[in-house]
Amino acid sequence: MSIASHLEWETTQQFGVGIVIGLAISSTLVGTDTANPNFLLPSLAAMLSSGLTFCLAFLALPKIKHKATFSSTQPTFHIQKILSELRATFQRPLVGMVMMVAFALFFSILGGEAVFAMWCDQQFGWGPQQFGYLIIFYFLAIASIQIGLTGHLAHWLGESKLLLWSLAALTMGLFLRPFSTTVPQLVGSMLFVIFAEATGIPTFTSLLSRLSGARQQGRTLGLMQSVSGLGGFVGASGAGYVFGAWGVHWPYWISALLMAVATVLCWRYITQTDLRKVMYGRRRKKLLRLFHLLDHNKSGTLELNDFQRAGRRVAKLRGWESGTTEYDVLQVSFIGFGEMLQQLADRDGNRKIDEAEWLHAFLDQPIDQEFASLFLQIFDINRDHQIAFEELRTFYQAYGISTADLEDVFYTLDLDQDGRISTEEFDTIFAQFLYSDDVQAPGNWMFGVGLPRQL
Known part of the structure; x- marks a missing residue:
């Protein structure tokens, strides 16, 4: 595993633990009255936590002294250069494929998460507290898998196969969710998505790090962040519209179809192109x-x-x-x-x-x-x-x-x-x-x- 990907995995684990703690506090403070939830106390708790974090960061982070430079020219922003770099990145078949699959992955995951609370309300009549407990389980399971299982699976299966398994699991989980009418069925469909998110996202980073080469690595990983963010934005926005216009289950069916296509494409490229040759x-x-x-x-x-x-x-x-x-x-x-x-x-x-x-x-x-x-x-x-x-x-x-x-x-x-x-x-x-x-x-x-x- 690369240094970049190792840091990414550690950061993701810590991020997941932080989300679990935050959700546990918010779910308790919001109250049990589904008709009149108390949104003020969770907001105040979040504000105090953010303020405390800022103070600790201000005191703990070292001051960085930049060396003075005497260049007569100032760095400029060249849009044509950036576009040419984007084209060069996507012209590399495997890197371009991984980027497109990353877009589909974040489109599907964040799109599903954006409407999940409303879907639970429609399907089970749950309020903020019940949904909060469900999300605690969701992120706690993700953090547990990343800490205890993801690294071993990557070593045992290899990153390419683990990525394919992650994409297939996400496809299955998204497809099964609309058919979940009981809590055990919902948890079962969520486990597929949990496995996919816990293993797929770190594997993407590590695989791109290996494919990029040292000289293009920073640029490629930065581009992946942009592509992932765009996928999440489009997925969340589109899921909200489809949820209201087409029906509560359609965001998951559309995402499942997209991930099925992405899984097939990824399998084709990884097994039939020059990944091993690289x-x-x-x-x-x-x-x-x-x-x-x-x-x-x-x-x-x-x-x-x-x-x-x-x-x-x-x-x-x-x-x-x-x-x-x-x-x-x-x-x-x-x-x-x-x-x-x-x-x-x-x-x-x-x-x-x-x-x-x-x-x-x-x-x-x-x-x-x-x-x-x-x-x-x-x-x-x-x-x-x-x-x-x-x-x-x-x-x-x-x-x-x-x-x-x-x-x-x-x-x-x-x-x-x-x-x-x-x-x-x-x-x-x-x-x-x-x-x-x-x-x-x-x-x-x-x-x-x-x-x-x-x-």
Whole structure:
């Protein structure tokens, strides 16, 4: 899961808990008289809560000091540039599809929620308090699923399949709601919608984060927020009109039909288009980046000479002369790493590894733990089983990687922020570099900032 999506999931969970607490208070304060509900007390409670929140935020949030800039030009708003970015985003088939499905999802969810209180009044004769208790159950169930189940389902099923299940569940829940004439039937139909909202919305964010690429990620996620907001606005407005003009059940039937179409389209694109190719292509790009990095003499093949040259370069940077113990140990580590790579990837036995052999060995099959351990040795110059800042700098200099952003890179790779990259941290970030589909995974920064910006 990406950093962006992880934060999104945490925020959604906290938001859901806040809604539950607010609804519980409001449902109690509104009273039991359905003919004359007390709307004043819930409003006053909301006002006091908002005021208290503002005061706490004012006291707790840090002051941000902006650096002075001396640019002679001021940023301008270019509508044509924004429209071109929108077109570019929607021209990417998978991203455009996910955006359209997000519109349908929020159209249906918020449209159904907008008329839900009136529908409960027409169907069951419920007042504000009864409806408030129902909504408490609704959001409490959403928060519980997100906290305890959504992450496990995403890991088990994969985000694509979980998204399809969410859309199908929402379609079923919206279709069944008009047929609910008893409370158990209503709760049953709501459970489908609850599952869809608890799993579908976070999955959309995570999936878009993976599909976007690092350079377009912020823009794409921001665009999703706009599309989702527009879908919710149109859905709520349309549901209110349809509720009064066509009948109390029609908002749900229309939304169910829309979600059925969205589910079919999503299934078609995810199963028949190049979603897997996108992720496969990113892994391939990362492996080729590592291949060309290790090709020290830029001959197009990996040979033992490449690792000998790199070892000599590191020794020179550290001031170690040939014949010293440090020099000999370093050469053994680099040559041993090169020999291990030849054992894994040199298919024709010519003691050279070309790009095709490299990709065949590492792209389609997992790499054992020994590979990461040996790779750590060419970083860990002083053999203390951890990587210090200067050791990472030496590696970058030996392989010609820019050190301009080295502090940011080290901060990203040092997962526990203790000033060292431990063996466990290295195993984690190296596995992320090799296997993770998340463009924001810290492991993508292992060999400089150039690669994450290209994904």
